Amino acid sequence: METKIFNGFQIVQDLIKLRWVPEILKSIHLGNQRYSDILKSIPYLSHTELNRKLNILIDKKVIEKTINGNNTYYSLLNFGDDLVHIFYHLEDLEDKYFQTS
Secondary structure: OHHHHHHHHHHHHHHHOOOOHHHHHHHHHOOOOEHHHHHHHOOOOOHHHHHHHHHHHHHOOOEEEEEEOOEEEEEEOHHHHHHHHHHHHHHHHHHHHOOOO
16 A cells, blocks of 8 residues: 555656646646647747656646647546646745735
8 A cells, every 4th residue: 555655646646746837737727728828928938848747747637639630639537627726826825924014
């Protein structure tokens, strides 16, 4: 049982520490479901890096890609929703304990 818990924690930790992943997931959560909208919402994120991260997130079943005609959309799966919740909670902790006056 401990191995399963550790593996789950490791997967979450690996995703959280990847650069741009929190920003991409939060962008999708805020309604930016098209590639161009995600890219525009995150300053300094390159096309190459966004493509890499989207593919990782799809592979890890965090998001899904839907193609409707000529349009491609990205949406959070349940795992993605849970990760976004974690990101917001971490921001709350930062505000609560690490803000300097």
